[in-house]
Amino acid sequence: MSALDLFSKRLLVVSGKGGVGKTVVSSALGLLAARQGKNVLLVKMDDQGRTSQLFDAPPLGDQVMALRDGISAVNLDPKTVAAEWIQAQIKFKRLVRHVVDSRLFESWFRVSPAIKEMICLGKVATLVEERTWWRQTPVWDLVIFDAPATGHGLGLLRLPEQASKLLIGPMRTNALAVQALLENPTLTSLVLVTIPEEMPVNEAVHFHDEAKAGTSVPLSCVVLNGAYPRRLQGASPAEVEAALAATAGEAALHALTGGRLAPEAARAALLRAAERDQVRGALTEHYRGELRSRMALPLLELPYVFAERFGFAELEQVAACLGDALRPAEAGAA
Amino acid sequence: MSAPVTRLEQLLDERKVVICCGSGGVGKTTTSASIALAAALAGRRAVVCTIDPARRLANSLGLTELGNEVVEVAPERLRAAGVEPKGRLFALMLDTKGTFDRLIERYAKDEDKRRRILQNKFYQQMSSTVVGSSDYMAMEKLYELFEEGRFDLIVLDTPPTKHALDFLQAPKRMTDAFDENMLQVFLKPWAEAGMKSLGFLGRALGKLVTKVDELIGLKFVEDFADFFRAFEGMYEGFRARAGRVDALLREPFTSFVVVTSPQPLPLAEAGFFCDRLRELEMRLDAVVVNRVQPSAVEGDGPREDVRARLRAKGPHEVLREAEAAARAAGDVPALLGAALRAFVDQELHAAGDRLRIEGLAQGPGKGVLVREVPSFSRDVHDIDGLRRLVEELFPSVIEGGARVPQVTP
Known part of the structure; x- marks a missing residue:
């Protein structure tokens, strides 16, 4: 078993159910890699403005755009990518537009199963292989693909294999090349993201089982995002209440609330907060246990970020935690 | 169009169809199920059509498999969760x-x-992959249930669409795809259609289209064309039905x-949804925000004071001051x-x-009932959890188990 050297890969596919924070995790991975000197490209599909918010940058377009030092991003628009691809295959450039703009193409594009996803996967592979013309070295050290949350399990990653069975000609060649890249463990790693909740954890386990059973997808680690700290370590309500009621507690609460809350009200509020903290912390512990016992994969934890707004400062915080989480895993495996 | 509801309870009495939409992972299925449960408790015959319920929730409702069959949730199951249904609750996946x-x-x-279509490779792909067709089929199933007329209230959970609008446009998209002009193209061989009608440019285009065939894989296109040929004669019925679904x-x-x-992403999508529903002139009645972190401070005034302090000084400084005050008064226990x-x-x-929800309520959600559900200590995955949701969303239904009082609009 080699070390969890995520940043020595060329492609990271970040996958997970909707709402688990894939955008934040892939952005943090990118930021961390960029700070370690990599030239990183973040690839999105259907970005809804969240990435630009996280980086304080203008909205992403279908052209590669620099976000910060060492990190760029692009939002793939399936139709533009498709037109590009057809253009590369056919030489009559003016006619390509006619085809792509025709209703026939439009309808085919809309109803064909998973064609958009397939075309975008192809584009991701092209970006990984892109080389500078002067030195023929890769343009991007690391491409991070924030995979869309499409339905169940492996869906998207199985697509090239399924497509290669259905298609012939250049599309088939293309699908096979994408499949080879996705299954190559020296080039590609798959990062699975989840949060400490029932559905996302079950989904992650399901994904893991499916990946282990029937495919060669190089699933490298699971990220438990939004792990809730258990600060009160199972102290009973009576113990918490006693600590709050002591002289030091009274003084602390007075300072904390600026004297705006009556002592009893302040105490009640802190007790409520303590109780919720215990419950949420215990839940995280439970699901951490589930993930550990049901999957044989390194588990990276990212703590819940408490902030009124989640912006670049918070993203940096997550990237720092990710760096810490990756270090022991590397040391342990070495 | 009558005014939107001012209380969620009105949904149970004044509506026959409730469609829940939103991005994935926000509790759409459990919210849909709790609306149907509330209706059943209030004495109606209600059915919830779920797309992809968590196994545990499905089991708890007595749904064992993807059957497309409406199953009654046994009243004993509801009683076991401490609620007495005055009506009946049904569910289907x-x-x-x-x-x-x-x-x-x-x-x-x-x-x-019939056989040619059902065995067509393109059809099989299209109908079984989640992409696109589940959107339309959710609408189709809704129409089927509505036509049967067996229920007072139908609650539809919708597939998580990346583009919030996909499923609303599904009937229209489907009819577009079956448009007569498309038919013309597929009923004749590709090249012929191109050459006859379009002269020189057409011939060039025809060749190009053939070339595109080769690129995407000819076999695929053949299946596609055969599917459309077999569809001949069905278009009218299909289109008319899609039109009726749209009207519903x-x-x-x-x-x-x-x-x-x-969370920022789901809220942004929710806002997008609100805007789009308005554009489409469909009735947006309410926004339900699940898993809201409640403040531990009671009372709006004191809560605002605490927030203002945190904002002005920053959380680290506030904490530092509190700990310093504690140290001055004695020692600071770890607890x-x-x-x-x-x-x-x-x-x-x-x-x-609060800040993000206000953004939605003052922006795209303006004029619409916005209801918040505090985050529970556990996820909702059984009837007991649904009951807690009903308590939050429809308090008057649970209180005394009485029928929802009529509200005059």
């Missing part, structure tokens, strides 16, 4: 392919065409509820420090949720 097959069977002109979505008794969580941090973190979290 949508089977996309099964629904599509049934639609084909309904409109196929003869046995041969615009009935005054059809209501949309946007479900979201207080006290931990409780202070837990409190500050939660207030920050709650303030962030």
Whole structure:
């Protein structure tokens, strides 16, 4: 078993159910890699403005755009990518537009199963292989693909294999090349993201089982995002209440609330907060246990970020935690 | 169009169809199920059509498999969760392919065409992959249930669409795809159609189209064309039905509820949804925000004071001052420090949720009922959890178990 050297890969596919924070995790991975000197490209599909918010940058377009030092991003628009691809295959450039703009193409594009996803996967592979013309070295050290949350399990990653069975000609060649890249463990790693909740954890386990059973997808680690700290370590309500009621507690609460809350009200509020903290912390512990016992994969934890707004400062915080989480895993495996 | 509801309870009495939409992972399925449960408790015959329920929730409702069959949730199951239904609750899990097959069977002109379509590779791909077709089939199933007329209230959970609008446009998209002009192209061989009608440019285009065939894989295109040929004669029926589905979505008794969580992405999508529903002139009745972090401070005034302090000084400074004050008065037990941090973190979290929800309520959600559900200590995955949701969303239904009081609009 080699070390969890995520940043020595060329492609990271970040996958997970909707709402688990894939955008934040892939952005943090990118930021961390960029700070370690990599030239990183973040690839999105259907970005809804969240990435630009996280980086304080203008909205992403279908052209590669620099976000910060060492990190760029692009939002793939399936139709533009498709037109590009057809253009590369056919030489009559003016006619390509006619085809792509025709209703026939439009309808085919809309109803064909998973064609958009397939075309975008192809584009991701092209970006990984892109080389500078002067030195023929890769343009991007690391491409991070924030995979869309499409339905169940492996869906998207199985697509090239399924497509290669259905298609012939250049599309088939293309699908096979994408499949080879996705299954190559020296080039590609798959990062699975989840949060400490029932559905996302079950989904992650399901994904893991499916990946282990029937495919060669190089699933490298699971990220438990939004792990809730258990600060009160199972102290009973009576113990918490006693600590709050002591002289030091009274003084602390007075300072904390600026004297705006009556002592009893302040105490009640802190007790409520303590109780919720215990419950949420215990839940995280439970699901951490589930993930550990049901999957044989390194588990990276990212703590819940408490902030009124989640912006670049918070993203940096997550990237720092990710760096810490990756270090022991590397040391342990070495 | 009558005014939107001012209380969620009105949904149960004044609407016949409630469609819950929103991005994935925000509790759409549980919200849909709790609306149907509330209706059943209030004395109605209600059915919830779910797309992809968590196994545990499905089991708890007694749904064992993707059957496309309406199953009654046994009253004993509800009683075991401490509620007494005055009406009846039904549930079903949508089977996309099964629904599509049934639609084909309904409109196929003869046995041969029916078989040709059902065995067509393109059809099988299209009807069984989640992409696109589940959107339309959810609408189709809704129409089927509505036509049967067995229920007072139908609640539809919708597939998580990346583009919030996909499913609303599904009937229209489907009819577009079956447009007569498309038919013209597929009924004749490709090249012929191109050359006859378009002269020189047409011939060039025809060649190009053939070339594109080769690129995308000729076999695929053949299947595609054969599918459309077999479809001949079915278009009218299919189109008319899609039109009726679309009309149902615009009935005054059809209501949309946007479900979201207080996270930035789902909220942005919820806002997008609200705008789009308005554009489409569909009735947006309410926004339900699940998993909202409650503030530990009671009373609006004191809560605002605490927030203002946190904002002005920053959480670190507030904590530092509190600990310094504690040290000055004695020593600081670890437990006290931990409780202070837990409190500050939660207030920050709650303030962030508040800020983002206000953004939606004052923006795209303006004029619409916005209801918040505090985050529960456990996820909702059984009837007991649904009951807690009903308590939050429809308090008067649970209180005394009485029928919902009539509200005069």
